Amino acid sequence: MVKVYAGTVQALAGIDLQVEPGTVFALLGPNGAGKTTLMRILTTQLRPTSGEACVFGLDVVRRDGQVRKVISYVPQEMSVWTDISGFENLLIYAKIYGLSAKQRKAVIQEALESMALGGVAHNLVRTYSGGMVRRLEMACATLIHPKILFLDEPTIGLDPSARKVVWEKLVSFKRDYGATVFFNTHYMDEADLYSDQIAIINQGKIAKLGTAEELKRSVGGEVILFNLAGTEIGADVLDEIRQSHQVKDLLISNLELSVVADDAETALPDVAAILNRRGVPVKKISLNKPTLDDVFLKYAGTRLESGGRIGEVRSVRRMIGRG
Numbered sequence: 001m002v003k004v005y006a007g008t009v010q011a012l013a014g015i016d017l018q019v020e021p022g023t024v025f026a027l028l029g030p031n032g033a034g035k036t037t038l039m040r041i042l043t044t045q046l047r048p049t050s051g052e053a054c055v056f057g058l059d060v061v062r063r064d065g066q067v068r069k070v071i072s073y074v075p076q077e078m079s080v081w082t083d084i085s086g087f088e089n090l091l092i093y094a095k096i097y098g099l100s101a102k103q104r105k106a107v108i109q110e111a112l113e114s115m116a117l118g119g120v121a122h123n124l125v126r127t128y129s130g131g132m133v134r135r136l137e138m139a140c141a142t143l144i145h146p147k148i149l150f151l152d153e154p155t156i157g158l159d160p161s162a163r164k165v166v167w168e169k170l171v172s173f174k175r176d177y178g179a180t181v182f183f184n185t186h187y188m189d190e191a192d193l194y195s196d197q198i199a200i201i202n203q204g205k206i207a208k209l210g211t212a213e214e215l216k217r218s219v220g221g222e223v224i225l226f227n228l229a230g231t232e233i234g235a236d237v238l239d240e241i242r243q244s245h246q247v248k249d250l251l252i253s254n255l256e257l258s259v260v261a262d263d264a265e266t267a268l269p270d271v272a273a274i275l276n277r278r279g280v281p282v283k284k285i286s287l288n289k290p291t292l293d294d295v296f297l298k299y300a301g302t303r304l305e306s307g308g309r310i311g312e313v314r315s316v317r318r319m320i321g322r323g
Helices: 035-042 064-068 086-096 101-114 130-141 160-177 188-194 212-219 235-242 264-277 292-300 307-321
Strands: 002-005 009-013 024-028 071-074 148-152 180-184 197-202 205-210 222-228 247-253 256-261 282-288
Touching: 002 035, 009 035, 024 035, 024 160, 024 188, 024 292, 035 148, 035 180, 071 130, 086 101, 086 130, 101 130, 101 160, 130 160, 148 160, 160 180, 160 188, 188 292, 197 212, 197 292, 205 212, 205 292, 212 292, 222 264, 235 247, 235 264, 247 264, 247 292, 256 264, 256 292, 264 282
Parallel strands: 024 180, 024 197, 071 148, 148 180
Antiparallel strands: 002 009, 197 205, 222 256, 222 282, 247 256
16 A cells, blocks of 8 residues: 655555454554554545555445444544533534434443543543543543544553553453554553554555564564763774674664674673774663564664654643643
């Protein structure tokens, strides 16, 4: 599948991807890699330039109306109203979904209880915490028990405890209704803990696909992380390190040098000696097994940065909350 904007900007450059029903699928990629474009195509908001995309066998272009009946989508931006109650938000969504008057009360109550919001159902949403707002958005999205739930940065900007609660509710929903959860995130720990499969997208293409453990094993060996002290490292130094005994691969991102070796303890003295001889100051050295951060660096060529985006989302949500 390909998506080109304005005839020149290629957002997706030939995506070939299949997601198993009833699984939690994580999509990771740097900003501008095509994550949101792919999700908007799958949720019928955009049309692909070429190729096709199907959701449960339904073509998202030719059968878009049927697709929308089996999916729900939670965007990064706030999707509930803050000047009415949680119950009233759910009532609006129930009417949008076409639920009958007889169905609404029971369905709304079930959604509130499933997201642990029963006690604040009639409070104004502006009084909710960030985690409660996100759970209300999930409740709105799961009212019709969708077969697949698309989540664009579901917990961005939330504190760790609120993120944990949101994911507990999502996993429970997936288990109870056999739903598929398709999400993208800047939090590597969420992809590691909750996903059944992970795809890394870069420059509009799938760079790597597998379970968290498969992806970590694909890095190979062990990782020596050198935090450099404010000095860029030259290409000639990197070439010398690559030729060092035991070194299988190396990656540089900002002032972090990751060296992959079969045996980190054996490789460490040689690499440290090269850096010392070449006058590259090192602040800290750590030895680790490969993590998803290392996987991402290997296949996307950069670390996954979330700070700026989190601040932006928090700012927008504060403005919305103030009305």
